[in-house]
Amino acid sequence: MAASRIAARELLHNIKLIPYYQKSSCLFIRWISTSKFQCSSQPLEKSALQQLVGVVGLEIHAQISSNTKLFSGSSVQFLAPPNSLVSFFDASLPGTLPVLNKRCVEAAVMTGLALNCTINKKSVFDRKHYFYADLPAGYQITQQRRPVAVDGVLTYSFLGGRKRNQVMRKNVYIKQIQLEQDSGKSLHDDVNSQTLIDLNRAGVGLMELVMEPDMSCGEEAAAAVRELQLILQALGTCQGNMSVCAEGQLRVDANVSVHRPGEPLGTRTEVKNINSLRYLARAIDFEIQRQTEVVQRGGAVLNETRAYDSKSGETVAMRDKEGLQDYRFMPEPNLPPLLVFEDEASLPAGVEAGQAVLLCTLRAGLPELPSVRRDRLVQTYGLLPEHSFTLVNEDGLMEYFEAVMKGTSRDPRKVIGWVTNELLGLLKQQDLSVSHSPVPPAALAELLELQEAGRISSSAAKQVFQEMWRSPGKAAPQIIQERDLGLVSDDADLHRICQKVVESHPDEVRAVRSGNQKVLNKLMGLVQKETKGRADPVLVRKILQEKTS
Numbered sequence: 001m002a003a004s005r006i007a008a009r010e011l012l013h014n015i016k017l018i019p020y021y022q023k024s025s026c027l028f029i030r031w032i033s034t035s036k037f038q039c040s041s042q043p044l045e046k047s048a049l050q051q052l053v054g055v056v057g058l059e060i061h062a063q064i065s066s067n068t069k070l071f072s073g074s075s076v077q078f079l080a081p082p083n084s085l086v087s088f089f090d091a092s093l094p095g096t097l098p099v100l101n102k103r104c105v106e107a108a109v110m111t112g113l114a115l116n117c118t119i120n121k122k123s124v125f126d127r128k129h130y131f132y133a134d135l136p137a138g139y140q141i142t143q144q145r146r147p148v149a150v151d152g153v154l155t156y157s158f159l160g161g162r163k164r165n166q167v168m169r170k171n172v173y174i175k176q177i178q179l180e181q182d183s184g185k186s187l188h189d190d191v192n193s194q195t196l197i198d199l200n201r202a203g204v205g206l207m208e209l210v211m212e213p214d215m216s217c218g219e220e221a222a223a224a225v226r227e228l229q230l231i232l233q234a235l236g237t238c239q240g241n242m243s244v245c246a247e248g249q250l251r252v253d254a255n256v257s258v259h260r261p262g263e264p265l266g267t268r269t270e271v272k273n274i275n276s277l278r279y280l281a282r283a284i285d286f287e288i289q290r291q292t293e294v295v296q297r298g299g300a301v302l303n304e305t306r307a308y309d310s311k312s313g314e315t316v317a318m319r320d321k322e323g324l325q326d327y328r329f330m331p332e333p334n335l336p337p338l339l340v341f342e343d344e345a346s347l348p349a350g351v352e353a354g355q356a357v358l359l360c361t362l363r364a365g366l367p368e369l370p371s372v373r374r375d376r377l378v379q380t381y382g383l384l385p386e387h388s389f390t391l392v393n394e395d396g397l398m399e400y401f402e403a404v405m406k407g408t409s410r411d412p413r414k415v416i417g418w419v420t421n422e423l424l425g426l427l428k429q430q431d432l433s434v435s436h437s438p439v440p441p442a443a444l445a446e447l448l449e450l451q452e453a454g455r456i457s458s459s460a461a462k463q464v465f466q467e468m469w470r471s472p473g474k475a476a477p478q479i480i481q482e483r484d485l486g487l488v489s490d491d492a493d494l495h496r497i498c499q500k501v502v503e504s505h506p507d508e509v510r511a512v513r514s515g516n517q518k519v520l521n522k523l524m525g526l527v528q529k530e531t532k533g534r535a536d537p538v539l540v541r542k543i544l545q546e547k548t549s
Contacts, residue, residue: 053216053259053261054288055213056215056218056284057213058172058215058253059255060225061207062228063249064205064206064207065236068101069203070098071089072089072203073099083197098141104179108237109149109357110235110366111231111237112149113363113366115152115154115209116153118152119148119149119340120150120340121339123147124337125142125335125338126144126329126331127139128140128327130327132186133195134184142178142180142181145329150177152177153171153173154173154231156172156223158220167389170220170223172215174209174210174211179206181202182202182206185197185198213268217284222277227370231370236367242275242276248275251273251275252273253270253271253272254287256271256287258301266291267300267301267302271284272305272307286314286315305319341356381416387420394434397424403445404418407449409449415448418444418448439469439472450480454536463483464476464483467479485532487534494535497535501526501530502544505526523548
């Protein structure tokens with residue numbers, strides 16, 4: 001599979017792509033007059049054939065959810081006092097040996113299965129040498145030659161199209177998933193001009209996921225990482241928090257280059273340790289723009305490592321990019337090959353099932369993945385794909401929606417509007433997570449049931465929701481009673497109010513009688529204004545139709 005994909009990519013790089021790009025609807029980066037890049041799903045025109053396009057590949061380091069480190073029994077705990085979780089092995093004291101953590105191996109294998117990877121029944125560990133102060137051994141134990149999983153594919157989605165409301169699906173191929181240990185952390189003290197080393201993080205288990213250069217802009221890369229984040233969280237193999245203040249459990253390195261279609265790929269630069277999806281998209285798009293300007297001026301893009309400065313929105317040079325020869329890879333002499341077995345029947349004599357990693361057990365334990373969740377939401381509730389996309393991609397929103405559905409008989413397509421517009425809008429406005437919503441699912445379900453029963457109008461229901469948000473703990477019936485928001489359905493009162501509106505707006509009445517039924521909506525709005533949104537809209541329409549006929 002890998003060989004054929006590489007051959008296909010090499011072929012595409014060396015043949016003329018003019019017919020392909022003229023007839024296909026491929027996604028590319030288009031240079032526009034505002035000196036910015038944008039993703040486009042429109043077919044390439046002849047004039048675009050000579051334009052430079054971006055090529056993006058990602059390397060993602062995911063911290064494995066495990067109580068202990070990859071090769072030692074030291075605990076993994078965020079914000080522990082510096083150097084309080086360091087074993088003799090973590091500190092690289094002479095004579096200490098690594099002991100592989102089974103949980104970390106199972107996490108990597110589960111992740112590989114979820115990403116449709118081939119799991120290597122036999123993988124090996126290597127030493128990768130580099131000399132940083134926070135790497136006491138002078139090398140990192142990783143998997144370079146034969147990793148635990150290879151040749152996978154991640155299908156990701158993002159909202160695109162002209163109105164950005166269509167769910168676009170794309171694939172990015174996974175070259176490999178490898179196990180490796182994390183380094184420590186350098187704490188720079190500018191006041192005293194010194195650097196302190198905290199080894200609490202040294203030896204923590206990581207999965208490095210290497211993605212092929214199948215993406216073309218920051219938006220695609222961010223969408224792919226978000227999908228991976230959701231998968232890891234569903235599996236429980238990584239919590240997936242990206243920001244430094246939230247542990248930095250997911251760190252992304254972006255390899256970016258530009259080239260003209262039909263020509264070989266350009267020289268790539270690596271943007272290191274990007275810690276948010278928004279910064280990832282911005283860093284990649286800036287780097288594509290920067291490299292494009294360099295090439296258009298006749299310069300050469302350097303093979304270097306850069307960092308993203310979120311304040312300036314630019315990438316800045318850090319150092320020259322190391323090559324494989326700089327790392328002096330060698331087999332790890334203190335660890336035997338890592339063996340994974342299909343099932344108990346394939347175990348060698350003397351090996352107990354509890355000691356081995358079994359593919360059949362891990363495969364059977366895979367949870368519902370994000371793509372399956374989206375499909376289930378569409379099939380079960382009749383939602384639009386873009387609604388299922390929003391529900392799954394926002395942390396906790398799908399669970400909130402399904403909890404509301406359990407408490408109401410309302411049409412799911414009506415409920416989704418409340419969840420994605422009213423609820424999510426206020427959450428975004430106040431920068432709150434779904435779990436911190438002042439209105440729990442049961443309270444919203446009760447409100448929707450009152451509206452369904454004809455106790456309040458839709459506009460009054462929104463007023464009640466706003467008050468529930470401002471006053472957590474207040475139930476919808478209590479607010480309706482206190483603010484007198486119950487639906488006015490008394491015939492006499494509504495006839496009186498409608499008659500008043502009709503008499504005071506003769507021009508609108510003539511327009512309705514002339515056949516302009518749209519004006520009737522204006523009259524209905526005036527009645528609702530008189531009743532503060534409490535009038536039964538069905539009854540009001542009926543009365544107004546009688547009085548304007």
